[in-house]
Amino acid sequence: MTGVNSAGEVIFRSRWRRALWVVVGITAAGVVLAALGLVLGGPVPLAGVGVLCLGIGLPALRSATAEIRADARGLHIRTLLNRRGLPWQDIADLRLQLRTLPRGGVTRRVVLAASDGHRRLLPLPAGHGTDDPDFDTELDALRTLHRRHGTPESDRLAVVTQRTAGGRGSAWSPVLCVLFLVGAGLAAWLVPHADANQREWQAAVPCTASTPTEDRRGCLTTIRAVVERTDDDGPKRGGRLYFADDRPLDRLRVSQEAAQEFEPGDQVELTVWRGEVMEVEGSRYTWREHVTVPGDLAAVSAGLALAAGCPAAQMLMRLRGRRLPDDEVLPSALPFAAVLVGTGMWLLPLCYLHPTTLFDSPTTLAWAAAGTAATLAMTAWAWRATRIRTQEETGAAGPEEQGEVFLPARFLESTDYNPHGFGTHIAVGGDGPPAVTPGPGRFAARTIPARRITVKEVRRVRGADGDTVPRSWHIADLDDSGTPVRLAAAPADLARILRALEAVQTLEDASTPASDR
Known part of the structure; x- marks a missing residue:
């Protein structure tokens, strides 16, 4: 709920405030009744009912009492247990956070980036779905006040998702990593006990009449x-x-x-x-009866240790991208998943076949040494494949294929040369000018008007762009006679396309008389 008072203040409260207060009242009555029932000697399950009502009522109370007020002095945040005010000069930027829900759908929140580098998720405004006019209006009101009374870092709205550097990532990643490692350690600790138990079972002989009872x-x-x-x-x-x-x-x-x-x-x-x-x-x-063999436990231990590498790789990628802008998409951690799979192909059989004799024979030592060397080589490849590369590193000129080539690339906006976003490739080289094509061929090609296009910026994928193009691509922000247009392609291909457009512009300028320029 948004309101503007006579002093020009913008006030945000929850749209479901009345319903939330109803929930708070019902859950408070449930807690009181459960407490009275326990005092009067009621059944023990009443305590569970009281805890459930309390768990529902407290979040509802927090949402019902939350309020954001923005005026010329700054932003005033009020929650259930805290009140704080921030002047606009201390706010570096207001960013949009998109979070995908487990069962589908999207929630939208506002992230406050302070000048000292801290980030804070505002309780309001909050939007649900990508099409929420009320949320768009509320966000525009906040950004307008910020531009009027503060100094924003940029006029562009930064979009932060779970795949960008400023996203929170999954809170379960460190928990899963620790749980997998604990499970791996426990399974490894049980290996010698299982080995001793198996040996004793195999060596057991039938009892005789003279065998003592004990x-x-x-x-x-x-x-x-x-x-x-x-x-x-x-x-x-x-x-x-x-x-x-x-x-x-x-x-x-x-x-x-x-x-x-x-x-x-x-x-x-x-x-x-x-x-x-x-x-x-x-x-x-x-x-x-199944007797647990040490090889099973050793393989399980190795598998759990490898499984811990998946959330660890995600945390590593987020750590490596901590200096990137909040809305830049992080590289994928899939190369490290490939390392884990490759490691499992030699480590699991080794642990299963030699659970307690890994270092007892030259064969197992050679096996372990060769596998470790392969893992180190794959790790070096994954580290290089997931490094944060700038446009200068990836777009440097190199040997190019001669003749006409069709490079995978996409204009992200519909234009007269890319109607309805039909283009999937761009033709460069050869005798013709650069053109947008629906595939690797000249069929239905539309010439790109290079003369009216100006390159403003070449950047990595940001925010919601990562949902439409591969995260390894780069995006060129272009100006098409005053209309902003985005061109996305792999870094080296994008650099070649831009050079081809620049070459066409240079050729046209050279052939145009000075009086007509």
């Missing part, structure tokens, strides 16, 4: 039993065997296949080791 847990005891009935609980839960005699047990959890193969009345032999049934042998089928 040592019978370490040897194999065979007991005859009769299957009374079976239960099939499905492929996930397996099945159960019930025995007529409850010695040593009355039922046993087995696989679904075992529950289907054994039938009531079957006479079986149970092999017991350390108080657990390890084998059920019948005349038609034999079921064996």
